[in-house]
Amino acid sequence: MTNLITIFLSMALINNFILVRFLGLCPFFGVSKKLSNALSMGVAVTLVMFIATVATWIINRYILMPFEVEYMDIVIYILVIASLVQIVEMAIKRTNLTLYNALGIYLPLITTNCAVLGITLINATEAYSLLESIACSLGGGIGFTLVLIMMSGIREKLELADSPRSMKGLPVALLTAMLLGLTFLGFGGMI
Amino acid sequence: MTTVLVLTGIGFACAAIIYCVNIVLPHKVQGLEKTEEIANTLPGMNCGACGYPGCFAYAQALAKSPDLISQSPCAVVLQDAERLERLEKALGVSIDASEMSKRALIHCNGNSEIVCDYSGIKTCKAAVQLLKGYRKCPYACLGLGDCLEVCPQSAISIDEEKKVAVVDVEKCTGCGLCVAECPQKLIELVPEGTKIAFLCSYKPLRDIPGREKCDFGCTHCRKCYKACEDEAVVWKKEEAIPEFDIEKCTLCHKCIDECPNNTLASFTRVKAAV
Structure with a gap:
């Protein structure tokens, strides 16, 4: 149990996907202008990460390992994740329209997000068990959402701030990201 | 061999699962x-x-x-x-x-004199950041093709001779994506039945307007207005540019022949140029 919590916290804070591993940077700047959008994106990413982790773990353990074709993992994972997202999107669209509208364009968008592929590859290289993989994916997803929400909150306020003309928009967002990254470095000695 | 089999197997399995899910899930959703x-x-x-x-x-x-x-x-x-x-x-x-139904029309005749060498990023947006572009006329098409990148119909091409973007009116659907893309604001959506294209955006009235900026722009000489026998050319005084009445125009092309700088063209000329 302690092991699971360690993995979860490590993925959420210490090895945060965006600020420490530099994965999923496009949504970090692309979708962090509004808090509501950031939340939808974060939830969608966490959901897809969780599903992708479970599916790829099963495939890795019962197909790739017995046939000794682990080196094909990237290709196979992309294939599996893409079809999974397709299925999830179809299911949500036809059963819960409110949720579908809330997730909107983000669900199909993250099919090829590097954070999603990243978490499956991390799980494979660390040789986690199923429970550990799930803890890892949830931690990664929640850490991703957390940073996205923090960033969008700051950026919403920054829109109103009187920043120099040359710094408006992306430049000041990049500086904010740097400061956020520095604060997350502080978690380094926690575990 | 196993690799190929595993990869194809997983591919087919995924396809089969998607197909099954598609069948199992309810097709008709309430309210949708x-x-x-x-x-x-x-x-x-x-x-x-x-x-x-x-x-x-x-x-x-x-x-x-x-x-x-x-x-x-x-x-x-x-x-x-x-x-x-x-x-x-x-x-x-x-x-x-x-x-x-609309069509995009790029209000520039091209060939405005190049006043400096530009070797920066090859997009109009970047070039405009520096002194409104590298051409003499600040309202000129730079011809770097930002508009052509966004066109979903691939209807825009660059006329290499004149260094200006031209729209193929046959392919254009008038969606208007290019209008927002042009940093010079040269593109306008005009009604599909437009007959005469006005190829200049230089509106400010100064000295001999247009002439000092570009040899191919409107000189505000009003020849087109005088030439028209059908009263289809309306002279807009504030902007000093002609406007063409689609209803009255009989496509005699007298205004096009009269225009000293060839700033006017038949709207379908674009097709011939490409």
């Missing part, structure tokens, strides 16, 4: 029948020209308020009589396509 019907008439290429994130979101908005079609119509549907008919049926309103 109309949206689905509308979405089926839309082109489904998610170009975003209507202002909605994708065709399905547009269909949802249309299902809620069918009147929306007059404000932000789908340009692709307007071109296609068969799709239009189906959309009319789905929405329950009649759509006058000829009223709404």
